[in-house]
Amino acid sequence: MPLRAIVATTASKTAAALSRAAGRGDGSVIGGWIGLKIDPDLLTHLASGRAVALVSGTNGKTTTTRLTAAAVGVLGRVATNSFGANMPSGHTSALAKEGHTPFAVLEVDEHYLPQVIEATRPKVVALLNLSRDQLDRAKEVAMMAQLWKTTLASHPDIRVVANADDPLVVWSAAASTQVTWFSAGQRWHDDSFVCPESGHPIERANGDWWCSGCPLRRPRPQWVVEEDGVIDPRGDWHLVKLQLPGKVNLGNAATALAVAGEFGVRPIEALPRLSRVSSIAGRYAQVDRDGRNIRLLLAKNPASWLEAFDMADQAPTLLSINARDPDGLDTSWLWDVDFAPLRDRPVLITGDRAFDLAVRLQVNQVPFRHVNSFDEALASVPPGRLEVIANYTAFQDIRAVLDRVN
Amino acid sequence: MNDSTLRIVWIYPDLLSTYGDRGNMLILAHRAAARGIPVETYEVRSDMQMPTSADIYLIGGGEDGPQALAAQRLITDGGLHRAVNQGASVLAICAGYQLFGHSFFAKGTKCAGLGLLDIFSDRGETRAVGELRGDIDPRLGLPPLTGFENHGGRTHLGQHAAPLARVTGGIGNDGQTEGAWAGKVIGTYSHGPALARNPAIADLLLRWSTGADRLAPLDDSWPERLRGERLAAATPA
Numbered sequence: 260m261p262l263r264a265i266v267a268t269t270a271s272k273t274a275a276a277l278s279r280a281a282g283r284g285d286g287s288v289i290g291g292w293i294g295l296k297i298d299p300d301l302l303t304h305l306a307s308g309r310a311v312a313l314v315s316g317t318n319g320k321t322t323t324t325r326l327t328a329a330a331v332g333v334l335g336r337v338a339t340n341s342f343g344a345n346m347p348s349g350h351t352s353a354l355a356k357e358g359h360t361p362f363a364v365l366e367v368d369e370h371y372l373p374q375v376i377e378a379t380r381p382k383v384v385a386l387l388n389l390s391r392d393q394l395d396r397a398k399e400v401a402m403m404a405q406l407w408k409t410t411l412a413s414h415p416d417i418r419v420v421a422n423a424d425d426p427l428v429v430w431s432a433a434a435s436t437q438v439t440w441f442s443a444g445q446r447w448h449d450d451s452f453v454c455p456e457s458g459h460p461i462e463r464a465n466g467d468w469w470c471s472g473c474p475l476r477r478p479r480p481q482w483v484v485e486e487d488g489v490i491d492p493r494g495d496w497h498l499v500k501l502q503l504p505g506k507v508n509l510g511n512a513a514t515a516l517a518v519a520g521e522f523g524v525r526p527i528e529a530l531p532r533l534s535r536v537s538s539i540a541g542r543y544a545q546v547d548r549d550g551r552n553i554r555l556l557l558a559k560n561p562a563s564w565l566e567a568f569d570m571a572d573q574a575p576t577l578l579s580i581n582a583r584d585p586d587g588l589d590t591s592w593l594w595d596v597d598f599a600p601l602r603d604r605p606v607l608i609t610g611d612r613a614f615d616l617a618v619r620l621q622v623n624q625v626p627f628r629h630v631n632s633f634d635e636a637l638a639s640v641p642p643g644r645l646e647v648i649a650n651y652t653a654f655q656d657i658r659a660v661l662d663r664v665n
Numbered sequence: 666m667n668d669s670t671l672r673i674v675w676i677y678p679d680l681l682s683t684y685g686d687r688g689n690m691l692i693l694a695h696r697a698a699a700r701g702i703p704v705e706t707y708e709v710r711s712d713m714q715m716p717t718s719a720d721i722y723l724i725g726g727g728e729d730g731p732q733a734l735a736a737q738r739l740i741t742d743g744g745l746h747r748a749v750n751q752g753a754s755v756l757a758i759c760a761g762y763q764l765f766g767h768s769f770f771a772k773g774t775k776c777a778g779l780g781l782l783d784i785f786s787d788r789g790e791t792r793a794v795g796e797l798r799g800d801i802d803p804r805l806g807l808p809p810l811t812g813f814e815n816h817g818g819r820t821h822l823g824q825h826a827a828p829l830a831r832v833t834g835g836i837g838n839d840g841q842t843e844g845a846w847a848g849k850v851i852g853t854y855s856h857g858p859a860l861a862r863n864p865a866i867a868d869l870l871l872r873w874s875t876g877a878d879r880l881a882p883l884d885d886s887w888p889e890r891l892r893g894e895r896l897a898a899a900t901p902a
Binding site: 391399400401402452453458460588589590591592593594595614615617618619621622623 | 679680683684685686687688691692695710712728730731734794795813815856857858861862887888890891894
């Protein structure tokens with residue numbers, strides 16, 4: 260490694276340690292930011308010599324990255340950005356912190372995928388899904404699919420592991436010559452009514468989909484979720500036992516098995532490791548406090564809210580909404596979510612943008628109560644389960660109240 | 666369906682529903698039902714014929730490609746023109762607002778609009794993103810407009826359209842005026858669920874389409890709290 264890169268790596272680790280010691284954060288961004296200031300090619304230097312997998316998509320990145328890192332860990336040490344810091348500064352921090360490892364599994368913000376592919380020269384790229392998310396600053400969904408398509412077309416050597424159930428993902432991966440398809444389901448269809456290739460309506464039936472005006476259609480997947488397990492490319496079914504809730508996480512586990520499979524890991528080796536993952540940077544974490552069992556669910560956009568409702572128990576539920584920079588400043592997505600599944604349980608609301616949520620719930624005929632803080636919410640529910648569903652910074656706020664639970 | 670039923674059409678949700686546009690339909694239906702007005706909503710996709718006899722038509726925001734496609738299909742279909750000429754009310758948002766004018770730009774190309782509002786749109790040098798606030802045309806008798814805008818367009822009004830509002834925060838059409846209205850057609854750059862923050866505009870559409878001079882008041886304490894918060898959050902123009 261060049262001297263400049265060595266200096267940058269040391270500075271990066273020091274800054275990260277200082278940030279953690281000062282209680283200012285996970286140290287997962289600041290270290291990399293400083294390292295990249297000293298050596299702009301630091302990420303390239305740090306990635307070289309490692310077999311890298313990148314995981315990108317609108318939803319499920321952090322969880323799938325964690326599960327994939329656990330699965331690839333069968334083969335040796337894995338560096339990973341497990342705090343969800345998914346831009347190049349976060350990747351740089353993660354690789355600097357771990358020192359040399361034979362493998363790296365990195366979650367990548369979908370906008371940065373082209374840049375991170377250039378810097379890290381991955382062996383495998385996993386494409387999970389694309390749906391609307393923070394449109395006030397994000398590229399519109401179709402433009403994101405085009406960005407991926409162009410990038411992958413210029414890197415035919417990269418193996419792609421992609422979701423056969425998402426038409427936008429299939430379209431963007433179509434130019435690749437080495438694609439392994441998985442089927443993890445698609446709960447949210449509102450961004451793929453129309454074919455990205457031809458503009459004709461997409462037809463759907465029994466889990467299949469096809470364009471009504473061009474040849475684009477669902478490819479036959481090699482990895483498929485079936486009941487509470489996964490079928491591998493040889494046709495063998497494996498029971499998947501997870502501590503993480505919901506069908507969505509079964510899909511994430513299937514994806515992790517598919518990516519690890521590209522490295523030569525067999526499902527039977529990986530599955531025991533997947534079952535040991537209990538929470539991811541606070542997501543799905545359970546905390547007992549004052550007789551309440553609090554469970555934290557993160558939901559950032561319409562598709563992930565539907566998934567959170569699927570995971571949540573019928574118990575008192577606190578919803579918390581912010582609209583700070585990392586969340587996107589726009590709350591209009593609240594109207595794309597149907598909150599009706601919450602009508603059968605007590606609902607509390609809080610957060611910077613609780614009033615936006617209040618208007619939404621009123622029209623949705625979901626009774627609710629507004630509280631000013633997490634502590635007030637805790638005090639106003641009976642002993643037992645409290646489900647907390649929050650978007651990104653609201654989730655971090657509550658996690659901070661709970662002593663940065665992991 | 667009987668004649669006292671209020672019929673609301675959401676135009677092409679398969680093309681123009683970028684963010685929360687469904688909200689306007691839900692809010693209108695909710696506020697009508699709360700007054701005991703029977704209401705039916707129709708989501709008319711771009712492969713369906715546009716009904717001509719509904720009372721309120723809603724059209725939302727979208728990306729350039731779908732915007733151009735929607736304009737073409739609405740011109741070919743002709744149903745929306747007949748409905749507006751027969752006196753239907755319209756709320757047109759963002760891309761939907763632009764395509765109600767004579768022309769607009771999509772993917773760098775000038776496209777023909779519906780010509781149902783005397784406006785035309787081109788591209789601004791910067792994207793307008795953030796809180797939007799304005800004083801609504803006093804002839805409409807409504808409290809200030811609050812919205813969130815996110816668009817790259819600039820819109821110019823002809824003689825036969827009036828600005829919906831004078832901008833007091835944000836950009837709107839051009840930093841001076843925001844939106845447009847003529848007859849019973851309202852267009853605005855307040856994107857997505859604009860009516861969530863502006864229940865008075867929802868009630869104006871309901872009054873226009875039912876002929877009622879006034880509607881029974883509703884408990885709007887949550888929308889009012891939201892309005893207060895967002896009007897204060899807009900940066901003065």
